[in-house]
Amino acid sequence: MASSISTKLFLGAPDGSARLGSLQSPQMLPSPGLKLPARRSQSRRLEIQAAGSTYGTYFRVTTFGESHGGGVGCVIDGCPPRLPLSEADMQVDLDRRRPGQSRITTPRKETDTCKIASGVADGLTTGSPIKVEVPNTDQRGHDYSEMSLAYRPSHADATYDFKYGVRSIQGGGRSSARETIGRVAAGAVAKKILKQYAGTEILAYVSQVHSVVLPENLVDHESLTLDQIESNIVRCPNPEYAEKMIAAIDAVRVKGDSVGGVVTCIARNVPRGLGSPVFDKLEAELAKAALSLPATKGFEFGSGFAGTFMTGSVHNDVFYMDEHGRIRTKTNRSGGIQGGISNGEIINMRIAFKPTSTISRKQNTVSRDKNDTELIARGRHDPCVVPRAVPMVEAMVALVLVDQLMAQYAQCMLFPINPALQEPLEQRKSEQAQIPL
Amino acid sequence: MASSISTKLFLGAPDGSARLGSLQSPQMLPSPGLKLPARRSQSRRLEIQAAGSTYGTYFRVTTFGESHGGGVGCVIDGCPPRLPLSEADMQVDLDRRRPGQSRITTPRKETDTCKIASGVADGLTTGSPIKVEVPNTDQRGHDYSEMSLAYRPSHADATYDFKYGVRSIQGGGRSSARETIGRVAAGAVAKKILKQYAGTEILAYVSQVHSVVLPENLVDHESLTLDQIESNIVRCPNPEYAEKMIAAIDAVRVKGDSVGGVVTCIARNVPRGLGSPVFDKLEAELAKAALSLPATKGFEFGSGFAGTFMTGSVHNDVFYMDEHGRIRTKTNRSGGIQGGISNGEIINMRIAFKPTSTISRKQNTVSRDKNDTELIARGRHDPCVVPRAVPMVEAMVALVLVDQLMAQYAQCMLFPINPALQEPLEQRKSEQAQIPL
Amino acid sequence: MASSISTKLFLGAPDGSARLGSLQSPQMLPSPGLKLPARRSQSRRLEIQAAGSTYGTYFRVTTFGESHGGGVGCVIDGCPPRLPLSEADMQVDLDRRRPGQSRITTPRKETDTCKIASGVADGLTTGSPIKVEVPNTDQRGHDYSEMSLAYRPSHADATYDFKYGVRSIQGGGRSSARETIGRVAAGAVAKKILKQYAGTEILAYVSQVHSVVLPENLVDHESLTLDQIESNIVRCPNPEYAEKMIAAIDAVRVKGDSVGGVVTCIARNVPRGLGSPVFDKLEAELAKAALSLPATKGFEFGSGFAGTFMTGSVHNDVFYMDEHGRIRTKTNRSGGIQGGISNGEIINMRIAFKPTSTISRKQNTVSRDKNDTELIARGRHDPCVVPRAVPMVEAMVALVLVDQLMAQYAQCMLFPINPALQEPLEQRKSEQAQIPL
């Protein structure tokens, strides 16, 4: 009979569960709190090994791989040809993202060395897809064996099961922070295009860790440099607050706990006119890009949530003519975006990251077999994600801006510009010809 | 000679500007602060009359029209066939959105009566595109004549010019709140599908106006009803705070000023499994949808920015088995979404709206001719946008959820579900069969 | 009980059919061959009134409307700003498409006068969506009343019912040729951009009607002009064969029958480099665009099906350097496209159109109630669609090329070109500066 056959094949019937072997039989159910030894062979049978997706319309990035497969990376489709590019361009940001870089990140060891597998010849992009690969070198799958039986609180284990109806992976699979390697590599290419084309610079830094909040007036967005940000392991450009943040992380780290924080990101020298008026407003694209990063809980730009406490007469950004004859705003509560379109001022935004879900303390939860259980995660984890989230945020912002730049170029630069109202997209390139590319 | 011809056509040359007529000649420049009479014939020549775009992959909405054309509306592509639908289904939400509904909204008078122009026959959707039209009835274009010469602070006037290189419209065109009529109409269809299919309910309300902040514990998201929200003109379900909020709006209204605020939105009975693991996480889609609304400055869900102040051991949502044998979480700091996928708990989010940019006070600005000027807006405006933003937020959330529902249905429901891990998407439909459709 | 309620609402149950009224009851079934009088009020209840969709990624066209609603048209999203545009630019092609233009087209009378409703100001495109509307003036719905009960052979009546499960429209709705008005209007804009930008010209003509086949050597694609094509009512540039074709159409027209034919289309001065290497090859996009037109059965380009009879040594196009130092091919069996990318030679293609399905002869069929019946269509129809298909084909080819031009511009022109291998996209513009735009 057809239906029973099909049922068996799709696990929908009692017989279907039998196919999964003895795991679901009563004698195999984990006792609450029981710490099982690593059963490598079995856990392999249960793995879900992937999940990949695509960002962008013009400059299109597909990431692939997961924390426990052979490696991770990305394919970049639509990159302009003839851009000078090498692994070194990407490695800088990959090194800022990699685990084990300091005592306040996960001790997991990975070199995260990238290789350009296609799309670059003779040091120049060819216009065809760029494939970047990073092998996984530290694969201690047994660290996660217990988790394969218990839903880790505030992780994706349970929702993957709810969605796909298949027993899920140890280690988080595609929801792992390791997936972001592909994003950071692609973001480095996007950053290079933006800098090359228009002198655009994207810089993120940590502005809050737990209750340590960096006062806004301590950072000058006009003069902020990468060196200032990279001068300490927490990536806060103010040394005094950096110390406080590091101390806050150390405090929870020794207790096996974790804390949240905020990353601030700015984009300087963004060409005017990027974004579009209705559903695809520039701030909407940035919000989506930011909240596609793991562990994010919120996004604000310009005056943000604080702006809701103002009156319009205070909040509005007054226009004026600057000394170069450019239309500028005196304040920047608009955050560089008005009506969904960039206005040439600095774009600024803040992204909230929750405390890392993986902690070393005992937690109550339920197993995949729907029994109450306890869990002590033994996987290595970041006590606070924000120091490593800094290059991820920069990457996502760069991917949004380069996609919008290409959109603007295709539509509005096809014919000669109208200099009475527009300025060349690449106007300020000359100002920084001296910047090494 | 070719180049000069082409140059003239595209306004890129001195001659090009001449084609625009006398507007740019010195004698036509507006004196600072000069209040010009309505020059209807001329302002028409300067109008940009549109900007439309599309949201969604499966349930796809294109809005059209602007504040000063013949009307606005939307085309809904991909709506399931055989859904009972009439204008009344949409009019409810359009009435919640329309101007002039109370003293704390703009006095602009519009009935916003919608008409289904295609896609419904005999009271049922046909599966082909649904076109909804709402005529503009109150078109006082002269209210905006002065603005056509001056960049209104924190509006889209300047950025439209920067982007397109064409003199822009009075009234804001596609960036007008009037464009959201199409979204609200489409959102009403999406809400009906969600309720019909899975008993999903989407409710938004005002949780902050200026410095009046509704304490979270005063609203029970499990039992919140539309009637509670609609019981007062500011759409705050707590009567006491509603009064305070109304007073706060009245206080700035009489001064010609404006205030910002926050809209909270929940989605109840959302099927598990909606969303996807990487770039298109459910929270990322919601953030984009929310920040595509005019005047928004921030988005957070679950614990949001406040969650950054917690430790992981406090923040994590503990799993347990409820009395119906369903896997639940004891707390909901995840906001109903884990790893980008809905987990069946209530989805909650907060969206920040800035104070309305249009105010009746004199403001310094520059004209499109790059001269300093003053501006006193005489257009009618909302002293606070959040009461009318409530149905807009609900609509955008509904558009996201129905699109994700269809995505989940196409991918993961094609074959029989695995009841050991999944539950039917429409599980709870029966619970509310009594709800009139 | 929930399920029965939902069942009734979605027509899935016996009761559901009852909701449709008396139509399905036995006494209402049409007798075979019975010619029912126009029952306007009832047929209205049965109408499906729409179906709309979108073509293009960069230059994006959505058509709306159907043969029996208030009108038809399109929304063009992504059009470059500052392009001179007026209704006259579109009306030329709409007049070539409209019914009633000669004795060999349907006698249905429509002026098909278009109106630009938004997106153009002061004679220039604004960059925001262009909405073009054409009202329906000749709506004799009663002509189709009988068809609402019988599936017209080789029409879309049956498949719409199969797909959507709702009783379908008289007149064909969105599958009507009337839907193509929006395509022709948008195509006229695309043609103007292509001509303006790169001197590209797109010309289609009738090369076969029934058994009258125009020998290829009688048309010189290098010198072919629009005037030659428009010199007769069948749109064949050779007067002698035009006469034969007209006679062939007249022969079936008087018998109430119809014939098929072939439209040949060329694109001259297409910039090199359009298209992409894998799934989105230029020929693949052209094939899709062509076969999205009603009544098409086949597409070939370059040597086409005839090329399958050749050997490689004969078929290959030999490269040579021309007198201007450009790399050219001596023959053009590649049809201007190699490896999915335009090579600068003339792009040529042939599209097969079946004989019109609507004929005035009695045909056997089945009714929507699944009874055998006979049908005599009394709607007016084209005895041969190809003369009116000519501007439709040109429009679809233009939509493909402008979308690909913008794609190429966004990706490969962002940085200065490499003149050793590339040439400017707009290179030949100067050659035809004298062409009135």
Next chain:
Amino acid sequence: MASSISTKLFLGAPDGSARLGSLQSPQMLPSPGLKLPARRSQSRRLEIQAAGSTYGTYFRVTTFGESHGGGVGCVIDGCPPRLPLSEADMQVDLDRRRPGQSRITTPRKETDTCKIASGVADGLTTGSPIKVEVPNTDQRGHDYSEMSLAYRPSHADATYDFKYGVRSIQGGGRSSARETIGRVAAGAVAKKILKQYAGTEILAYVSQVHSVVLPENLVDHESLTLDQIESNIVRCPNPEYAEKMIAAIDAVRVKGDSVGGVVTCIARNVPRGLGSPVFDKLEAELAKAALSLPATKGFEFGSGFAGTFMTGSVHNDVFYMDEHGRIRTKTNRSGGIQGGISNGEIINMRIAFKPTSTISRKQNTVSRDKNDTELIARGRHDPCVVPRAVPMVEAMVALVLVDQLMAQYAQCMLFPINPALQEPLEQRKSEQAQIPL
């Protein structure tokens, strides 16, 4: 000065060409007809190593890799979870596609052994992306060294240079037939879903080689089997004509020449209702998919170009009720598609393939340095592509149908069907429950 710096970087200036090294200097220009030895190190420097892209909206395939890199493959995004899948499912079709399978294909030796790298666990798809890899084992790059200097006639060498402005790859890169491995692997998954879900079968065969044309009446599409097609090396189900076709290929093979041909493809048991009414008609999608395959020149379905010679009264497909109470057509000139939507009859189509461009004969051409030259290709090649194109065509048709199936499922099956007009998509599944999956 900025511009000169940027110019150097992007090869746009005289200096830029110097960066490419001595290749462009006069003494390095190849003499006409000169046969250079393989200069491996240099040719490597000149390689363009990729080009990848994506097909599908719901079931989305991205292919990667090229003929001379480490390998090829695909990522399948959106595959339904819980489908039984193993490498063996794909290997069958990969073996039908691989080179060296018989004397009438290229002698290049590749085993084309595939490996599922992610997306399948415990023999079932997980719902997350499936990555399939096939290593390249036969890489004789030196076969192509000469070609890197001369544009091979009717290949993509020249157009890649025109498009990207970078010196291109030996071996064709992404335009190589090797890229189709990823398509065939993904197509095998699509075929399995279609068969599993609805009993749909897709079968292609060779119906013409050079002047050997298989008469249509010699193949019965109702009873055609895979075994009949695979019974000979040319994949023509009629043994007599298969012999003639093989002889025709042998005849050109020994002369170093090539011939073209036609592949016919049918899809049986396609659910009714697939496709959509306007731009995305089912036939339009099939045409695009078919013409995205290398070497294709034309596509027709149903009556095709031959149908243009008929009258409507002969061409129309008469509806009738069959013995099972289903609405059927007596003839099938519509090719199973009416109004862009499948009607349940067999979908049939014919695809024209040109004679292979690579031949072993001497050909005149120009070099990349724009000098006249001669070329004798020494790469191994297929004397006729159609025997190996058979599984490629099946794969592309399967990708179209599964994407449309998921689209139809998401839109029109969300609510209970209307059995008066619709039938379940999976209706005929039971008929073949006995088919091993």
